Amino acid sequence: MAGKKVQRKLSSAAVELLNNKPMLKTERPILGLDIGGTNIKAGVLVGSELVDIRMIETPSQESQEYILETIADLIGTYLHHDFFAIGVGIPGLIDTDLGIVLNLENIPSFKRVHLREFLELRFGKPVYINNDANCFALGEYKFGAAKIYKHVVGITLGTGLGAGIIANGHLYCGFNCAAGEWCSAPYLDQDFEFYCSSKFFYAKYHAKAKSLSKRAKDGDKEALRAYAEYGHHLGELIKNILYTLAPQAIVLGGSIRKAYPFFRESMLANIATFKYPSVSANLKILISELDETGIHGAVALVDEYAVPAEPVEKSI
Template sequence: MKANNMVLGLDIGGTKISSGMIRDGKLSERKETRTPASLPQEEILDAISTQIEHYTPFGFKSIGIGIPGLVDPIEGIVYNLANIPSFQKVNLKAYLEKKFNVPVVINNDANCFALGEYKFGPARDHRHVIGITLGTGIGTGIVANGHLYTGRLCGAGEWGGVPYLEHTFEDYCSSKFFKREFKQSAKKLAISAENGAQEALDIFKAYGNHLGQLIYRLLLAYAPEAIVIGGSIRKAYPFFEKGIQDVIDQFPYKPISENLKIYVSELDDSAILGAISLVKENEFLIKGEAPVSSSTFIA
């Protein structure tokens, strides 16, 4: 069962840790466990290690990890995880490299989503791609000239925090919009929209207009060839597609907007696939390096 070219990918979130490896071009050996998000750092690190130990019989050669929050991709230090309070400054790379004696590459989870879609989804036919995840919050990953653009501490693309109307884009483009304005979940409203309820259809059109305003700005900032929409709200895309398009139609530079491709993700594990792809994307970081031997993993 051993395969010395195997890469293990992990998507670490506030509620679950998902993992898998690519075999014959497809994700295999997928595993999912609950994240003990409220526990101390040591216990969370133990949970991550236990997840990885499940794969030791496969002889993986390296590990790629996507995780929310700020990440130093060189040092592998994770900062300010809102959903995992004890992970405020953790040298996850050093900890895992010493424990498993393989190179580890870490990046923001939204970046991993974008990279996974670029490598394994229809966006692979383009070189300039933006991935947008729509759920409890929003995340944005940028692929420019065929490679991730992450900025300092993987902080590029944090469009959710950009001021918009009375709040921020996250308040209007995530599930917060439905709960704050209409006291309902996006999922419940989508069921109503499927049944033809006009109020629900109007709500999703308004939501699409807000998301369209975000995409309008992304077109100005990055001029992508393609945008991939992911996250749980993507399933309601037919109800807010026109709202988006109405705004994009107002974009002044038609050669950009009229050739823009918008895809709805069909991959269930884009972030894991992107985490696996991180190893190749960041090969220059790990080629020829020995695992870090620092004895301080938790700050």
């Protein structure tokens, strides 16, 4: 019995250490960019802290050349930090081998953009680019609540629906970053993005998710019903993920996560109907607590791919 108590104490100490320290392989400065259709955010990871966080408006309707120069101008203001590499998170499909952004819905001119080549030629530093939802999952695994799990799916709930996969402790992207695109999977008369993003509230309740959340806090019955229905649909998505990957944990991010108390019960009730209780009963649902998930994910991308792992000592 004494041995078991010691083991529990050691495990708790290990968990506490993981919760307080990012799972990084380097402490060298890294610049992270979170490029979206509305804003571009940037920050530098120094040690284990993000510093000098800035945001500019995305000139989304301008030409590709103009937008690239806008990004370069922002990066240029960070050169005094002497960062060794740049990580970029951006929506859409990415050819990660060549660093090409294949398309970006909210920025019409961003089609087949050789972003890595442009930035590496301009700044002479390695650049790593990936889908923003993949970056979110990796950022949560490196910095957030998912550190203690090897198999994780990160889901972003907002204007759209995104997902990233951590498999056996590493980011899994699939071909052209298309892995985890449950948003486009058919569901009912639409797809999962329609029912698990803010589109659902617009279409079914003619209101914004945020305004319904405020009404739900005041006990408004229609708002509470809207979120209960939303939770049921999200539970269906999570069951699909369980059948596909059987992760240990799912991390919810995006603006809708803040309304979690209003859709938690119906979501969990649906998950409880999953065919394999040994999987669903052990699933951990985590809510992101990172303030700058996009930037965290971008710098985590550099740490994942640019920094070699510690060599393993082989016994003779």
